[in-house]
Amino acid sequence: MAVYINSIGQIAPNSLANEEQIIAGKLTCIEPDYSAFFDSRTLRRISRIIKIGTTSAMMALKNATVEMPDAIIVGTGFGCQEDTSLFLRKLITNKEETLNPTPFIFSTHNSIASQIALQLKCHAYNSTYSHRNFSFESALLDAYLLIKDDDAQHVLVGGVDEIIDDSFDLFTRIGYLKPTDIAGEGASFFVLSDVKSKDCVAELKSIEFVANTEIATIIDKAKTLYHEYSIDAIIVGSHPDHVHQNDQDLIAALKIENTIFYKQLCGEYATSSAYAFATANTLLKENKAVKNVLIYNQYANSNHSLILLSAC
Amino acid sequence: MQNKVVVTGLGLISALGNNVNECVAAFEKHQSGVDKIKRLKTNHVELSVAEIKSTNAELAAIAGLSVELSRSILLSYIATKEAIATLPANFSTDFRTAYISATTVGGMDKTEVFFENYVDDNNASNIEFIRHHDCGKITDFVAKEIGIKGMVTTISTACSSSANAIALGTRMIKQNLLDIAIVGGVDALTKFTLNGFNTLQILDTEQCRPLDESRVGLNLGEGAAYLVLMSENVAKQLNQEIFCNVVGYHNANDSFHQTALSDDAKGPTLAMQGALKKSGLQANDIDYINMHGTGTRNNDNAEAIAIQSIFKDKIPKLSSTKSFTGHTLGASGAVEAVFSALAIKQGIVFPNYSFEQPMENLTILPEKIFLRHQDINHVMSNSFGFGGNCSSLIFSK
Numbered sequence: 211m212a213v214y215i216n217s218i219g220q221i222a223p224n225s226l227a228n229e230e231q232i233i234a235g236k237l238t239c240i241e242p243d244y245s246a247f248f249d250s251r252t253l254r255r256i257s258r259i260i261k262i263g264t265t266s267a268m269m270a271l272k273n274a275t276v277e278m279p280d281a282i283i284v285g286t287g288f289g290c291q292e293d294t295s296l297f298l299r300k301l302i303t304n305k306e307e308t309l310n311p312t313p314f315i316f317s318t319h320n321s322i323a324s325q326i327a328l329q330l331k332c333h334a335y336n337s338t339y340s341h342r343n344f345s346f347e348s349a350l351l352d353a354y355l356l357i358k359d360d361d362a363q364h365v366l367v368g369g370v371d372e373i374i375d376d377s378f379d380l381f382t383r384i385g386y387l388k389p390t391d392i393a394g395e396g397a398s399f400f401v402l403s404d405v406k407s408k409d410c411v412a413e414l415k416s417i418e419f420v421a422n423t424e425i426a427t428i429i430d431k432a433k434t435l436y437h438e439y440s441i442d443a444i445i446v447g448s449h450p451d452h453v454h455q456n457d458q459d460l461i462a463a464l465k466i467e468n469t470i471f472y473k474q475l476c477g478e479y480a481t482s483s484a485y486a487f488a489t490a491n492t493l494l495k496e497n498k499a500v501k502n503v504l505i506y507n508q509y510a511n512s513n514h515s516l517i518l519l520s521a522c
Numbered sequence: 523m524q525n526k527v528v529v530t531g532l533g534l535i536s537a538l539g540n541n542v543n544e545c546v547a548a549f550e551k552h553q554s555g556v557d558k559i560k561r562l563k564t565n566h567v568e569l570s571v572a573e574i575k576s577t578n579a580e581l582a583a584i585a586g587l588s589v590e591l592s593r594s595i596l597l598s599y600i601a602t603k604e605a606i607a608t609l610p611a612n613f614s615t616d617f618r619t620a621y622i623s624a625t626t627v628g629g630m631d632k633t634e635v636f637f638e639n640y641v642d643d644n645n646a647s648n649i650e651f652i653r654h655h656d657c658g659k660i661t662d663f664v665a666k667e668i669g670i671k672g673m674v675t676t677i678s679t680a681c682s683s684s685a686n687a688i689a690l691g692t693r694m695i696k697q698n699l700l701d702i703a704i705v706g707g708v709d710a711l712t713k714f715t716l717n718g719f720n721t722l723q724i725l726d727t728e729q730c731r732p733l734d735e736s737r738v739g740l741n742l743g744e745g746a747a748y749l750v751l752m753s754e755n756v757a758k759q760l761n762q763e764i765f766c767n768v769v770g771y772h773n774a775n776d777s778f779h780q781t782a783l784s785d786d787a788k789g790p791t792l793a794m795q796g797a798l799k800k801s802g803l804q805a806n807d808i809d810y811i812n813m814h815g816t817g818t819r820n821n822d823n824a825e826a827i828a829i830q831s832i833f834k835d836k837i838p839k840l841s842s843t844k845s846f847t848g849h850t851l852g853a854s855g856a857v858e859a860v861f862s863a864l865a866i867k868q869g870i871v872f873p874n875y876s877f878e879q880p881m882e883n884l885t886i887l888p889e890k891i892f893l894r895h896q897d898i899n900h901v902m903s904n905s906f907g908f909g910g911n912c913s914s915l916i917f918s919k
Contacts, residue, residue, distance in 0.1 A: 282775075288656055289678065294714075298637050301717050306565045314718035315780050315908070318626060319657065319678035324909025327775040333792055336775040336911055337686055340628075341658035341676040348675040355693055379644065380652050421621075421674040422666050513662070513674075 213357045213414045214522065215400055216276075216407040218488050219269025219368075221262040222396040224475050236373050237394040237477030248329075255312055256325060257292040259397075263322035263370035264329060266397035271330075271366060273409075274401035280362035281335035282323050283352050285345030285369040287480020288377065289319035295376045322370060335362065343509035345369060346484040347419045350517065353402050354414055360404075368399030369484025373477075387478060390452040394477015398484035400491075406522060411495040413522045415439065415502075419515035425456045428514045429463045432504065435518055436464055439502040443468040443493060445486045447507045450474060456508050468500065483507040483515065490519045527692045529917070530762035531750030533605030533706070534860045535597055536847045537572035537743055540584065541604050545847075546864060549872055550892050554846045556729045556741050564713050566720060568727050572743030572848025573711055591663070592629035592654035593710035593744075599664050601746035606668060606704060608762060609750065617701035617756060620673035622691050623661040623748075624683035624707030626852040629654030631710045660708060673700070678852065680907030681814070682773075683707050684747070685855030685915055689771035691751045701756045706748030706856035715851065716742055722781060730817030732842035733826065733888050735879040740816040743848020747856035749863065766866040770803065770902075770916030772796025777910050783824035789912035790814075790828035794902065797914035798832075806836045807900050808916070810865050812858045812872065813888075814904040815842020816849050821906060826886040839896075841874035841888040855905035855913065862901040862917045869896045 223237035224230040231240050239262055244253055247265045256264075263284065271279065293313040300309055315321075320338040327336050335356065339348035346369030356362040373395040381387045402414065416435060420428075435441065444464060446457040450471040453461075461469050470493065476485040483505060490503040498521075505517040534541065537555025538548035548555065555572040562573065574581075574597070581596040582589040585603075602621075606613070613619060632651035639646035653659065657676045665674040677686045684707025691703030709715070719725050719742060726739040750762075757764055774796060776789025783789060798805060814825055822842075829837060843861055850857050861872050874888035899919045906912045 287658070297718065298634060298714060299641050301634075301713060302638055302641050306713070306717050309717055309721045311718070311721035314714075314721060317718070318680050318908050320680050320907070320909040320911055321780070323679075324775065324777075324780060324911065327777045327910060328780070331777050333775050333777050333788060335773045336679070336909075337773060338678050339675055340656070340678040341661060341674065342656060344658070344675050348677075352690065355697065355699075359693065359697060380649070383649050384652055418673075419675075420672050421662060422669075422671045512666075 211358055211404055213354050214403050214406045214410045215412045215414060215491055216403045216410045217270050217274035217401045218491055219266040219273060219399040220488050221266045222476050222485060223394055230475060236378060237392050239395055257290055257316055259290050259370060259372040260316060260322050260325050262397040264325045266399040267326045267366055267368055270399035270401050274407055276364045276401050278330060278332055279334060279364045279366040281356050281365040282326050282332060283337050283349040283365060283367045284323040285339045285349035285481050286319055286322060287340065287342050287345045287371050289340055290317050290321050291372055291374045291377050293317040295374060342480055343507055343513055344419050344515065346481040347417060347515045351417050354417055357402060357404050363404050365402045366399060367402055368397060369481030370397035371395055371479040371481045391478040394479045394482065396476050396485050398488045411521060412491050412519045415520050416518040421513045423514060425459055429460055432460060432464060432516060435504060439518060439520065441466060441502045441504045443470065443500045443503045445470045445472065445490055445503060445505045447482060448473055456511060460506055487517065494519065494521045524696045525698055525753035527695045527751055527768045528754050528757050529749050529765040529768060529863050530752055530757050531605040531608055532860045532863055533601040534747045534857060535574060535601045536745035536857060537574055538846055542860065549846060552875060554729060554875055556845065556848055562711050564716055566716060569725050570728055570741050571711060572741055574744055593631045594625060594629050594660050594708050595663050597710060597746040598660050598708040599667060602664050602668060602704060602748045605748040605750050610760060613702060614669045614671060618672060619670060619702040620700050621661060621665040621670045622675055622687045622703055622705045624677040624687040624852050625657050625660060626678060626680055626683060626709055627712055627715055628657040629659055630712045630714045634713050679911040680909055681851055681854055682905040682907040682911045682913040683852035683855065685905035685913040686773060688749060688856065688859055688915055689773060692768045692771055695751055695753050702752045704748055704750055707853040708746035709744060709851040709853050711742055711744040724818045726817060729876055730845050731876045732815035732817040732844055733822050733874060733881060733886055734877050735881050737817045737822060740818055741848040743850040745847065745850040745853045745857055747853055747860045749856065749859055765863040766917040766919060769918045770797035770801030772800055773913045775910045776912055781908050782820045783906060787824040787828035789910050790825050790906055791831060793912040793914040794828060794832050797916045801916045803900055805833050808838045808902050809898040810871055810901045811838055811840040812862050812901065812903045813840055813842045814906045815844055817844060825904065826881060826884045830885060839871050839889050841872050843872045845876040858903045859915060862903045865898050865901050866917055866919050869898055870894055871896050
C-alpha cells in the first residue's frame with residue numbers, strides 16, 4: 211500500500227509572495243488573520259504555537275478536501291514554550307499564589323493536537339511526539355505505520371515549533387543556536403492518505419531515524435537508498451553559507467548535483483524537517499525532471515534522519 | 523504474518539519503592555506512598571503527594587550517574603536498567619531495538635530551579651540546567667547509556683503518554699519493523715505541575731480516594747516505569763521469561779475540553795472498545811481492569827460510566843492504584859502496565875486502598891484488599907489525559 215502526500219498547510223517565516231520575515235534577529239512566521247479559524251474566546255486563550263499549528267492543520271485538511279481525518283499526529287521539539295515560560299515566571303514571582311490556570315492548561319505538549327481535535331470534534335487517534343529533531347520524523351513514521359497497517363486512511367500529520375524571547379536567549383547561551391544560525395520557527399502540516407488526490411505529486415517511500423550513530427553509517431544507509439531509488443535531489447538541513455560537515459560528507463558521498471538548502475528560509479528549529487518535507491513536495495511539483503528526493507537531517511552529530519519521497 | 527508481542531522485562535521506581543519487588547511488597551502490606559510533601563521545596567505543604575523518598579544524590583548513587591542530572595533522567599535510567607536486566611549484552615546491536623519513552627514535563631525539575639534566578643537575572647549562572655529541559659533529553663541520555671544505536675523517540679500526550687509508547691512499540695514489533703522495544707515513561711514531581719494542578723483545584727490535601735463518593739481530587743506522584751517488549755520468536759531465542767502478551771491497544775480523543783472528560787465519556791468508551799476490538803476479545807473476557815482512577819470528581823465519574831456501558835452487568839474486578847503511587851502523569855500508563863503484567867504473571871489483584879463509599883448512581887465497586895492466586899488471563903489498563911487523550915491497553919496470559 212502506498213502512502214501519498216495529498217496536501218500541505220504551512221505557516222512559515224516566508225512565503226512565495228514575501229521576502230523572509232526577520233524580526234529581532236529571528237526568522238518569524240508570517241501569520242494569517244486567525245478570525246476565520248477560531249472563535250474570539252478561543253483566540254484569546256491560546257498561544258501563538260497553537261494558533262500556527264492548528265491553522266496550518268486546517269489549511270492542510272482544506273487543501274486535501276478531507277473534513278475529518280482518521281488520525282491527528284503532531285511533532286514538536288519544545289512544545290508550548292510561551293505558556294510554559296509564562297506559568298513558570300508567575301509561579302516564581304507570585305511565590306506560588308494566585309496563579310491563572312490557563313497558561314498551565316495550554317503548556318502541555320499535546321495542546322496543539324488536542325486543539326485541532328477540539329476544532330474538528332475529532333475522536334480519532336491523536337498523538338504528540340516531542341523528541342528534538344526526531345519530533346516530526348516520529349509523527350511521520352506513526353502516520354506511515356497507521357496507513358500501512360490499515361488503521362487509518364487519511365492522517366493529518368505535522369511539525370511545529372515556536373521561538374520566544376526566553377528560548378532565543380537561552381538557546382543562544384547554551385549553543386543550541388550557533389553564532390552562524392538564524393533562529394526560526396514554523397508549522398508545516400500534511401494530509402497523508404492511502405489514495406492519491408488529484409493534486410498529489412509525491413508519495414512517502416521511506417523514513418528512518420537513528421540515534422548514537424556515526425555519519426559513516428548514515429552515508430551507507432543513504433547509498434543503499436540511492437541505489438534502490440536513483441535519488442536525483444537531496445535536501446539538507448543547513449544554511450547555504452554555513453554547510454554542516456555531515457551535510458558536506460553526505461553530499462560528497464552521494465555525488466548528487468541537485469542539492470537544496472533551506473535553513474536560510476525557515477531558520478533553525480527542532481521540527482524544521484517538516485519545512486523540508488514541504489519543500490520536497492514543492493520540488494517534485496515544480497520540477498518534473500526530479501523523481502526521487504532524499505531529506506537528511508541531523509542533531510549533535512549523533513541523531514540522524516533520512517526521509518525519501520518519490521514522484522507519483 | 524504478524525508477530526506476537528510479549529512482555530519480557532519490567533522496571534519500576536515509585537513512591538512505593540526503588541524496584542518492582544519493593545513496590546509490590548508495599549501493596550501487599552497496604553502501605554501507601556502518599557504522604558505530606560517532604561522533599562519538594564514548595565509553599566504548598568498542605569498537599570499530599572507520592573514522593574520518592576530518595577534525594578537526587580541518593581538516586582545518583584543508585585544509578586551510578588552524576589548528581590547534576592535531572593531527577594527525571596535518574597528515575598528513567600534506574601527503571602530502564604531494571605527492565606533490561608535479563609537482556610544479553612549485545613541486544614541493541616544484534617537485534618533491531620528501539621527505545622520509546624514518554625514524559626509530560628521532561629527535565630522541568632531543573633528548569634524551575636534555573637528560572638528562580640533567571641526571572642531576576644538574564645545572566646543567571648546555572649544555565650547548564652536548561653540542557654535538561656526538553657523531553658527528548660531524558661530519552662537520548664538513557665538510550666546512549668544503555669547502548670541503543672537505533673530508533674529513539676519520546677511521546678508527550680499528557681497522562682496517557684507512556685500508554686502510547688507501549689502501543690507504538692507493540693505496533694512496530696507486530697509489523698516486524700523491530701525485534702525489541704524498550705517502552706515506558708517518566709515524570710518527576712515538580713513545582714510546575716504541583717502548582718498547575720493546584721490552580722485547577724483538583725488536588726487532595728489528604729490521601730486521594732479514587733472511585734469513592736467522597737473523593738475531592740488527586741495526589742501527584744513521581745516515578746518511572748519501563749517494559750521490554752519483543753516478538754515471541756526473539757523471546758524464545760533469548761530464552762526470556764514471558765510475563766504476558768500485549769494484545770490490545772487503542773488511542774481515541776474525547777474532543778470535549780482541554781482538561782475535563784465529557785459526561786458521556788466518549789473518549790474513554792472509544793479507547794476501551796477499540797482495544798477490545800484489536801485484541802479480538804469480548805468484554806466479559808477481561809478479568810481485571812487497572813483503571814486510570816485519578817480521584818478527581820470528573821475522571822472517575824466518566825471512567826465508571828464508560829466501563830458500565832461496555833461491561834454492562836458483568837463488570838470485572840477493578841481498582842485504581844493511584845492512592846498508593848499517586849498520579850505519576852506521563853509515567854502512569856507504564857507504571858500501571860507493570861502492575862497489569864504482574865496481575866497476569868503472579869495472579870495479583872491490586873487494591874484500591876482508600877475506597878469506602880460507592881459513587882452515587884454508579885455500580886462500580888473496586889477491590890479493597892491485595893489478592894494473590896487469582897486466575898487472571900486478560901487485563902485492561904486505562905490512561906486518560908489532558909487534551910482528551912484517551913488510551914487503553916489489554917494484556918493477556
